[in-house]
Amino acid sequence: MLLLMARDQTRAKVHAAALLLALDANGAGPLTMEGIAARAGVSKQTVYRSWPSTGAVLFDALLARSADESGRVVVPNSGDLSSDLLALATGMIGELKDPLEEALLRALTADLQSDAVLAAQYRELLLGPQLSAISTRLSEAGVPASGDVAELFVGPIFYRWLLRTRPFDSEWVSAHVERIIRSIGR
Amino acid sequence: MLLLMARDQTRAKVHAAALLLALDANGAGPLTMEGIAARAGVSKQTVYRSWPSTGAVLFDALLARSADESGRVVVPNSGDLSSDLLALATGMIGELKDPLEEALLRALTADLQSDAVLAAQYRELLLGPQLSAISTRLSEAGVPASGDVAELFVGPIFYRWLLRTRPFDSEWVSAHVERIIRSIGR
DNA sequence: AGCTAACGAGACGGAGCGTCCAGTTTGGAG
DNA sequence: CTCCAAACTGGACGCTCCGTCTCGTTAGCT
Numbered sequence: 001m002l003l004l005m006a007r008d009q010t011r012a013k014v015h016a017a018a019l020l021l022a023l024d025a026n027g028a029g030p031l032t033m034e035g036i037a038a039r040a041g042v043s044k045q046t047v048y049r050s051w052p053s054t055g056a057v058l059f060d061a062l063l064a065r066s067a068d069e070s071g072r073v074v075v076p077n078s079g080d081l082s083s084d085l086l087a088l089a090t091g092m093i094g095e096l097k098d099p100l101e102e103a104l105l106r107a108l109t110a111d112l113q114s115d116a117v118l119a120a121q122y123r124e125l126l127l128g129p130q131l132s133a134i135s136t137r138l139s140e141a142g143v144p145a146s147g148d149v150a151e152l153f154v155g156p157i158f159y160r161w162l163l164r165t166r167p168f169d170s171e172w173v174s175a176h177v178e179r180i181i182r183s184i185g186r
Numbered sequence: 187m188l189l190l191m192a193r194d195q196t197r198a199k200v201h202a203a204a205l206l207l208a209l210d211a212n213g214a215g216p217l218t219m220e221g222i223a224a225r226a227g228v229s230k231q232t233v234y235r236s237w238p239s240t241g242a243v244l245f246d247a248l249l250a251r252s253a254d255e256s257g258r259v260v261v262p263n264s265g266d267l268s269s270d271l272l273a274l275a276t277g278m279i280g281e282l283k284d285p286l287e288e289a290l291l292r293a294l295t296a297d298l299q300s301d302a303v304l305a306a307q308y309r310e311l312l313l314g315p316q317l318s319a320i321s322t323r324l325s326e327a328g329v330p331a332s333g334d335v336a337e338l339f340v341g342p343i344f345y346r347w348l349l350r351t352r353p354f355d356s357e358w359v360s361a362h363v364e365r366i367i368r369s370i371g372r
Numbered sequence: 373a374g375c376t377a378a379c380g381a382g383a384c385g386g387a388g389c390g391t392c393c394a395g396t397t398t399g400g401a402g
Numbered sequence: 403c404t405c406c407a408a409a410c411t412g413g414a415c416g417c418t419c420c421g422t423c424t425c426g427t428t429a430g431c432t
Binding site: 027028029030106109110113114116119123127128131145148149151152154155156157158159160162163164165172175176179180182183184185 | 214215216292295296299300301302305309313314317331334335337338340341342343344345346348349350351358361362365366368369370371
């Protein structure tokens, strides 16, 4: 994936088309390569030249977006763990609530379920860094088993988002952070 | 879904076919209605008569299985919350590790991502009861915000399983339960 | 100006979709 | 036992999307 021969403009067009399609296909039908090509005003061949599947397009689009805005996973470090976790959770949830980001992630998640290779890349390039950034922050605060605590922190957020059990609100977020803090025995 | 006209034998054959296909297609290609029909030795028409999609077949198969074995979500209640949660988590993880159950759930999860109706049914008929059973057990033990704590308990297990970040082992399970207990401020 | 990569247009065989039909089996009620 | 209705078979249908191929055109770089 991610052949660099693709003209930047073409790549951007394909990314945008995939995002828009994911946005208004939300929860309905799945993305198709032909649909992406048509929406991007681009030959099917051009899409296949650079990406093997719709999931790969989405993944690449996601990488391009995060590289644009920040580049790296940033976990706040003010010295106060509690307020840092609150800021982190609020930020994550804010991203998940952004319609475009949400559509992108849901469409990508759908593709991950039937593409083991893509799932592995997703873990290595996105999930892993995110988890280990949180884990590092926790570790610096002297939290034991910081990797597990990072999952305890992220897991329920992911669970709520993916399964849509209930919407996020600010009371829940702060209560969640309080539970995390208590769980580490402070 | 779940038209009762279907002959029991036919229904069983289709369920079995879907399970077997999910089992050895694991992570590779997606299930197809034609594949299920062929594997079940049944006309395509027969499958479409009773289920509108592969996800519906899987969901129905899952319901049939859980109705066979237990019927209801059972959360142990020995009076000792900690050991009950440990038993519960161990049981859940045991199910997730069973190859057939795992293949079924993963295939179903894949379909849920692009079928909003099915996802809603899944939440109402399976996730909801599971969460509220745990929540009730917690509530009886005097835990406040028991619904949120139930998600704190289930979320990381789901996260680990779905994203395959790391395998489950017994040390992690007991540490997880300990963190949950501490998080409720006991 | 000219070379080369990237691209556009469109065709291809194949798989799966979802629906239709006409004929056969099967189970139960009378 | 008979017979009727429901369930099932087998196959065909037009369609969308897949993934690959070819050929001719465009666009960037030197």
